[in-house]
Amino acid sequence: MRLNLILSLSLLACLTFSLAKDQRRPLARGRRRGVGPRRARKQTSNELQQGRTAESNGQDGSIFIESHKSTKEAKPDYEVASGKTEHCIFRGITMYDKTVWSPKPCVNCLCASGEVVCDRILCPALRCQLKFQPIGECCPICIDPVVDAPEFSGDPPSPNDLGDPFIEISQSQRDQKERLKKDEEKRIRKKDAERKQRKKQKKEEAERQKKLKEAKEAREKEEELRRLREEEEEKAAAEERKRRMEEQRKVEEDRTRRLEMEQREMMRALEEAAERAQEGLRGDEATEDEDEVWLRGDVFQMPTVAPTRAADPPLLSIQEPTEPGEEEHELGEQGEEEPEVVEEESERVTTLLPPGCSISDVIVTCENAKLTGIPPLSIPELKSLSLPGNEIKTIPAGAFNGIPNLEWIDLGKNKIVSSGIDPQAFKGLKFLSRLYMDGNLLEQIPSELPSTLQELKINENNLKEIEENSFEGLRSLVTLEMEGNLLSEGNVNPQAFKPLEELTYLRMGRNHFRTIPQGLPASLLELYLENNLIEDISETAFNHTTNINVIVLRHNKLDESSIAPLAWINHRNLESIDLSHNKFYLVPSFLPKSLVHLVLVGNQIxxxxxxxxxxxxxxxxxxxxxxxxxxxxxxxxxxxxxxxxxxxxxxxxxxxxxxxxxxxxxxxxxxxxxxxxxxxxxxxxxxxxxxxxxxxxxxxxxxxxxxxxxxxxxxxxxxxxxxxxxxxxxxxxxxx
Structure with a gap:
């Protein structure tokens, strides 16, 4: 009995082992032959076709769900295993009847009466714009606020639509949908808020731009009003200057006429005195042997010569003379006290001038007369003294004591040195307005010059330095010429021009300047710096000379890159610039806005x-x-x-x-x-x-x-x- 039982169990075990080996043999054979995943899938598909065929002819024990026969989904890649009644064997695993399992995601299998039936879950067609497939789920879901009812495109309803308990949406999926719906609502609300915020910002930006535009228009209007006021002020100032010039011209014309009348009267008196003197000399035989005449104790003496008379030249000075009342009063007093002395003095003045000198009206001229010093004249009425081309070396303290009313002195082309000029030499000349000292040997500006001086010329000298106090007290100086000297930016003190409050005309050509001199006065209208070594014009060169009208820079070393863009472009009165004979290859840019006259002759443009x-x-x-x-x-x-x-x-x-x-x-x-x-x-x-x-x-x-x-x-x-x-x-x- 026991033996029979053992044999039965052994037979059953062998049968079970044989069945399991048969189930595994196709997979093992495919592996031995090197069949890859694609071939395995093909075999699985063939097995599925065989299963369906077996269902139709009843030779195979496996069945397929009837409602999925016409499904057009992709063919599943799982295996369908046949087994015996009441249980199924799937991939070597024994499954009891009615057992449900999921060998792959979105695939459900059922053991039904010994047959394994498997199918993939079908997803409904969704009508929504935004779709989302949760992790671990088979079908996508809608994340729009409203989810439309699912519709199918021609396929028969699957068991999922018929309430199949194996593919119903779980509670977690519904919760997830709710969360997604809430998140989408939050996102939409956030988007609406951002849109409102952008709209608000855009409105604020528009308001800000409007305010900026209004402010800009207000500034432009204010600038226009200011410009109009400045133009009116400039126009009024120009009219005022014109009126003053006209008045000054009339005053000068009146003064000129008065001077002419005085000069004619003086010449008539001198001629009468000369005639009387000649008559007296002819009638007095006692004086025939005298060959010397002394002038009131003066050191200078010379023999008597016949008077000479030159043609009347044009007036050389327009300075204000001594008041007619004062002159008449002085002459009246002299006439009352010593009338005969005045006549004799007039006679001696006309007849006792140094050789080579002449007198005409109120002008004494001693040009190229080989004088070695200032002649000791005593002519209070004398206005002009011209001594060019002599050999004068010194100017002593009392050189001009006898001619205190001089208005013009010309000492050009002599041999005067700075150490030979006494500091008090020009101090007593209260009416001196013009002093010419060109062509001498001066190394410094003469000191203690009269405050009435309006024109000073020291061209062609040896000026080596201009100190801070060189022009001290010359507040009335209008014209200053220092051409042909040894001046440069290194030996001209920037504060030297500060006292020259009325200077309008400055010439410093033929020197050694490499840049524009600093400290030029604000009153300057014309500047001449030709024949220097200027190679740079900085932005600040003409900052203080805002009224300048003429700049001459010919024969220097300038080019288009050496002029700073803001050097003179904004000057409103600069009308004439001479840049001839420099190194320009192009017409320079950033020229003054007010420019009228431009000279660029002799460059390489x-x-x-x-x-x-x-x-x-x-x-x-x-x-x-x-x-x-x-x-x-x-x-x-x-x-x-x-x-x-x-x-x-x-x-x-x-x-x-x-x-x-x-x-x-x-x-x-x-x-x-x-x-x-x-x-x-x-x-x-x-x-x-x-x-x-x-x-x-x-x-x-x-x-x-x-x-x-x-x-x-x-x-x-x-x-x-x-x-x-x-x-x-x-x-x-x-x-x-």
Missing amino acids: ERIPGYVFAHMEPGLEYLYLSFNKLDGDAIEPESFFGTFNSMTELCLDHNQLTSIPMGVNEMTTLHFLRLNNNKIRHISEDAICDPMNVDDSHLVAVRLENNFLDPRKIPPTAFSCVRSYSSVVLKPQRIK
Whole structure:
């Protein structure tokens, strides 16, 4: 009995082992032959087809759910195992009847009466814009606020739609949907809030821009009002200056007439005194042997000579003379006390001048008379003393005691040294207005000069230094000339010009300046610095000279890169600049807005940049570019932009131009045009005169000689805007 039981159990075990081996054999055989996943899936698909076929013919024990026969989903990649009644074997695992398991995600299997039935979960079609598939779930879900009812596209309803308990959405999925819905609502609310915030910010920005615009308009309006006020003030100041100049001119005319009358009266008195003296000499035989005459104890003496009379020259001084009342009073007193002495003194003045000297009206001239000192004259009425070209070396303290009313002294071309001038030499001259000391040997500015001095010339000396107090007390000085000396920025004290409150005219050419001198007075109107070594103009060079009108810098070492952009562009009164004979290759930019007269002769200019004159108001009138290197490509269409309504005189002669420059025919106010000594070969009909311009002729003179023109080929209307054809110079030309 026991033996039979053991044999039965052994047989059962062998049968079970055999069945399990049969189930594993296809997989093992596929592995031995190197079948990959793709081949395994193909085998699984074949097995599924065999299972379905078996279902239809009843030869296989496995079945497939009837409702999934026509499903068009992708073929599952699982295995369908056949087994015996009441239990199933799946991949070597024994499953009891009605057992449900999930071998893969979204795949459910059922053991039904010994057959394994598996199927994939079908997902409903969703009508929503935003879809989301939770982790671990088979189907996506909608995350829109409203979820539409699922619809299917032609496929039969699956067991999921029929309430299959194995594919119902779990409570966690519903919770997750609720959370997603809430998150989406929060996101929408946040988006609405951000949109409102952006709208609010945009509105605030618009209001801010509006306020800024209003503020800008207010500032512009205020600036315009300020500019108008300044223009009115300038206009009023100009009218006031004009009125004062007119009054001064009238005063000077009256003064000149008064001086002429006084001079005529004085000359008449001197002539009468001379005649009486000659008569007295002829009638008195006792004085025939006398050969010397002494002048009231003065050291200077000379023999009697016949009086000489020169033609009346024009007046050389317009300074205010001594009041007529005072002169008449002094003369009256002298006349009452010593009338005969006055006559004798007048006689001696006219007859006892040094050799080579002459007197005319109130002027004594001793030019090239070989004088070695100041002549000891005693003529209180004398106004002018001219002593140029002598050998004077010193000026003692009392040199001018006998001529205290001098207004003009010319000591040029002598041998005066600084140590030879006594500090008190000029102190007693209360009316001195002009002092010329050109061509001497001075090393310093003379000290103790009269405060009435208006004009001081110390050209061609050896000035080596200008100290802080060199011009002390010269508040009335208007003109100062120091050309041809040894001055530089290193030996001129910046505070030296501070006392010169009325200085308007300054010449310091032919010195050794490398930069513009510092400390120039604010009253300066004209500055001449030609023939120096200037190679740089800084932004602060003319900061204090805001009223300057003329700057001359010819024969220096300047180029277009050595002038700072803000050096003079904002000067409102700077009208004339002379930059001739420097090192410019281009017409410099950043020229003054008020510029009227520009001289660039003798440079190496090859091009006139476009719009270089466009910023000028009212516009450039005189442009001189002679003796440069302008050729056919030097002038652009915009080069003369800004000068079409202002240009009066244009000089482009002695260049290399091959045609008439563009823009000349648009200059409606052009009077003089110089294009001679170029390489011009032809002139078009509208190159100089615009045929569309019906206004009156404006050109006065045109010069085109020494070019390569054939006068016979020039169009007849080429010079139609020239007032007279005789003022067009075409000969000679360089062609035969």
